[in-house]
Amino acid sequence: xxxxxxxxxxxxxxxxxxxxxxxxxxxxxxxxxxxxxxxxxxxxxxxxxxxxxxxxxxxxxxxxxxxxxxxxxxxxxxxxxxxxxxxxxxxxxxxxxxxxxxxxxxxxxxxxxxxxxxxxxxxxxxxxxxxxxxxxxxxxxxxxxxxxxxxxxxxxxxxxxxxxxxxxxxxxxxxxxxxxxxxxxxxxxxxxxxxxxxxxxxxxxxxxxxxxxxxxxxxxxxxxxxxxxxxxxxxxxxxxxxxxxxxxxxxxxxxxxxxxxxxxxxxxxxxxxxxxxxxxxxxxxxxxxxxxxxxxxxxxxxxxxxxxxxxxxxxxxxxxxxxxxxxxxxxxxxxxxxxxxxxxxxxxxxxxxxxxxxxxxxxxxxxxxxxxxxxxxxxxxxxxxxxxxxxxxxxxxxxxxxxxxxxxxxxxxxxxxxxxxxxxxxxxxxxxxxxxxxxxxxxxxxxxxxxxxxxxxxxxxxxxxxxxxxxxxxxxxxxxxxxxxxxxxxxxxxxxxxxxxxxxxxxxxxxxxxxxxxxxxxxxxxxxxxxxxxxxxxxxxxxxxxxxxxxxxxxxxxxxxxxxxxxxxxxxxxxxxxxxxxxxxxxxxxxxxxxxxxxxxxxxxxxxxxxxxxxxxxxxxxxxxxxxxxxxxxxxxxxxxxxxxxxxxxxxxxxxxxxxxxxxxxxxxxxxxxxxxxxxxxxxxxxxxxxxxxxxxxxxxxxxxxxxxxxxxxxxxx
Ligand code: GCV
Numbered sequence: 001x002x003x004x005x006x007x008x009x010x011x012x013x014x015x016x017x018x019x020x021x022x023x024x025x026x027x028x029x030x031x032x033x034x035x036x037x038x039x040x041x042x043x044x045x046x047x048x049x050x051x052x053x054x055x056x057x058x059x060x061x062x063x064x065x066x067x068x069x070x071x072x073x074x075x076x077x078x079x080x081x082x083x084x085x086x087x088x089x090x091x092x093x094x095x096x097x098x099x100x101x102x103x104x105x106x107x108x109x110x111x112x113x114x115x116x117x118x119x120x121x122x123x124x125x126x127x128x129x130x131x132x133x134x135x136x137x138x139x140x141x142x143x144x145x146x147x148x149x150x151x152x153x154x155x156x157x158x159x160x161x162x163x164x165x166x167x168x169x170x171x172x173x174x175x176x177x178x179x180x181x182x183x184x185x186x187x188x189x190x191x192x193x194x195x196x197x198x199x200x201x202x203x204x205x206x207x208x209x210x211x212x213x214x215x216x217x218x219x220x221x222x223x224x225x226x227x228x229x230x231x232x233x234x235x236x237x238x239x240x241x242x243x244x245x246x247x248x249x250x251x252x253x254x255x256x257x258x259x260x261x262x263x264x265x266x267x268x269x270x271x272x273x274x275x276x277x278x279x280x281x282x283x284x285x286x287x288x289x290x291x292x293x294x295x296x297x298x299x300x301x302x303x304x305x306x307x308x309x310x311x312x313x314x315x316x317x318x319x320x321x322x323x324x325x326x327x328x329x330x331x332x333x334x335x336x337x338x339x340x341x342x343x344x345x346x347x348x349x350x351x352x353x354x355x356x357x358x359x360x361x362x363x364x365x366x367x368x369x370x371x372x373x374x375x376x377x378x379x380x381x382x383x384x385x386x387x388x389x390x391x392x393x394x395x396x397x398x399x400x401x402x403x404x405x406x407x408x409x410x411x412x413x414x415x416x417x418x419x420x421x422x423x424x425x426x427x428x429x430x431x432x433x434x435x436x437x438x439x440x441x442x443x444x445x446x447x448x449x450x451x452x453x454x455x456x457x458x459x460x461x462x463x464x465x466x467x468x469x470x471x472x473x474x475x476x477x478x479x480x481x482x483x484x485x486x487x488x489x490x491x492x493x494x495x496x497x498x499x500x501x502x503x504x505x506x507x508x509x510x511x512x513x514x515x516x517x518x519x520x521x522x523x524x525x526x527x528x529x530x531x532x533x534x535x536x537x538x539x540x541x542x543x544x545x546x547x548x549x550x551x552x553x554x555x556x557x558x559x560x561x562x563x564x565x566x567x568x569x570x571x572x573x574x575x576x577x578x579x580x581x582x583x584x585x586x587x588x589x590x591x592x593x594x595x596x597x598x599x600x601x602x603x604x605x606x607x608x609x610x611x612x613x614x615x616x617x618x619x620x621x622x623x624x625x626x627x628x629x630x631x632x633x634x635x636x637x638x639x640x641x642x643x644x645x646x647x648x649x650x651x652x653x654x655x656x657x658x659x660x661x662x663x664x665x666x667x668x669x670x671x672x673x674x675x676x677x678x679x680x681x682x683x684x685x686x687x688x689x690x691x692x693x694x695x696x697x698x699x700x701x702x703x704x705x706x707x708x709x710x711x712x713x714x715x716x717x718x
Contacts, residue, residue, distance in 0.1 A: 643666070
């Protein structure tokens with residue numbers, strides 16, 4: 001063959017390979033566990049030298065899973081199979097449990113049963129890498145971490161890693177109904193096919209467990225907090241057992257939601273009073289039965305006396321009475337109860353955001369040892385921005401766990417690109433001042449502040465049966481970020497984005513930098529075009545889709561947007577200082593000081609805490625009205641910028657995922673414009689001021705926006 005022809009063929013092949021690796025269709029199913037071949041020859045050869053063989057000294061279902069993960073991962077990343085060998089040669093990766101120091105290098109008693117180490121060390125003069133842990137699951141976490149190092153192109157030389165989770169119980173909460181409808185779900189129906197369980201084990205269940213384990217999630221509540229008593233019947237317990245069996249090797253415990261009235265609905269008792277002996281016995285027996293099916297059953301998540309759910313207050317009892325009854329019954333089996341603090345009542349003439357604190361603070365210290373009170377991040381309900389819930393820092397004698405919402409009920413649902421780690425971090429890093437400066441929310445929930453004996457963090461799942469799991473591709477980053485922060489709340493939003501991008505896309509510096517910019521600005525963008533300057537809960541009633549600040553006829557006062565923004569001819573905002581509802585008094589004095597004066601209150605919370613005049617002078621020198629216009633218009637402009645940034649990535653991303661995000665960004669832009677126009681036109685009816693001339697004019701009237709209806713918006717109802 002002539003040399004020129006040979007060169008031609010080589011170049012052609014290279015181009016084909018390049019094109020197919022960059023542009024092949026990709027449906028996103030593989031999440032961040034893609035293990036595509038490393039395309040940088042220098043890095044690849046470095047990694048290959050470091051990992052020439054691997055060996056697991058132990059065997060168990062979890063080790064089998066870990067071994068498969070490592071072997072598949074290495075094969076994908078290296079483009080070739082890495083052999084197993086127990087010889088300690090240069091380049092051996094040795095994985096073992098229960099090894100004495102120095103092999104393990106840490107005292108695992110101190111770090112807990114999920115910790116692992118990864119060390120580069122000399123064994124018999126040979127340069128080896130070790131992954132060690134005290135338990136099988138620690139080994140699995142170590143393997144995932146080691147693979148992550150390579151997926152994110154970090155050095156695997158001279159490793160000295162000790163990693164242990166800062167939070168014990170790291171759970172997804174599925175709001176999945178037995179009908180497979182997912183409340184506030186925007187990614188299809190539930191992945192859990194209750195009809196075909198227990199006989200049919202969908203590969204999804206395994207892939208779900210694997211994805212969760214890869215980011216350290218160790219529990220899942222598979223049923224909706226708006227609970228159905230049927231969950232506790234034999235027929236369903238058999239289904240949950242089948243799932244628990246799938247999840248077990250991945251270190252994931254199964255939890256259920258308990259309907260408080262189940263003793264009446266299933267047991268035909270006359271009451272569900274938690275202090276009634278027959279009721280208590282009914283739960284004990286039921287719980288014993290559950291443990292026969294699932295010996296490592298995690299316990300219950302309970303929504304009681306909230307939004308129509310029955311609870312102990314139906315019988316004049318307290319939340320502690322209800323929680324303790326269940327806690328006592330699961331305690332002998334090692335189970336826990338997560339009792340939600342999301343309570344508010346229409347009949348109570350108290351600012352809704354004060355009610356959880358008013359209800360739970362007096363119960364501090366009254367819960368059994370195996371109860372966690374699960375508190376939403378903010379005092380209202382997963383808004384684009386809320387201050388932290390004042391319960392954090394107010395219950396030193398009761399383990400409080402965090403509830404974040406991963407699904408984007410109030411963050412553009414399935415169509416908006418919003419990376420939530422900045423929101424999660426804002427709350428975790430907030431200072432409660434409970435014991436002086438530095439008493440951050442993360443120290444409350446990891447137990448270090450008040451020596452909680454158990455700790456937890458929950459995320460309301462955004463997973464459905466859409467092929468890419470989360471509907472919007474970038475929803476995957478929120479699932480990922482939740483898991484990583486539950487493991488280590490000190491990680492930054494930027495570091496987590498960096499990991500996720502490198503694991504999910506081709507490793508190109510321009511691509512990484514651009515996507516990171518998009519992600520890190522996306523939360524502020526959505527705040528700007530939905531609820532800037534501390535506005536909240538002004539979305540469509542019921543489905544919560546789109547803006548509807550004008551609604552004032554919902555079933556109960558505190559479901560009405562007008563309840564929250566209180567716009568009038570003077571101004572806008574909810575006065576929560578001592579001049580108003582005094583919700584501020586629920587915070588430590590240092591926090592009160594930050595927010596009590598409308599002239600010094602951080603502007604991102606201004607309208608949360610204050611009702612201020614349309615002419616109020618903002619830091620920018622603009623009036624409040626002009627600032628509101630500025631924020632709404634800036635939000636829309638930022639979506640346009642995101643579109644441009646994304647479009648510049650076309651050469652680097654496969655067509656399928658590129659088009660998917662591109663189309664959704666188009667939708668996001670139209671929704672952002674809708675939000676901006678509808679809100680400003682409506683608020684203008686109170687301010688009486690013009691939208692400054694430099695901005696494009698709204699293209700519809702207020703009446704047009706008010707007439708929009710969405711009877712089949714996803715995620716609502718049962
Ligand atoms: C599961 C909000 C949501 C409800 C949800 C509730 C809760 O009100 O809109 O769908 O119900 O929070 O967290 O219990």
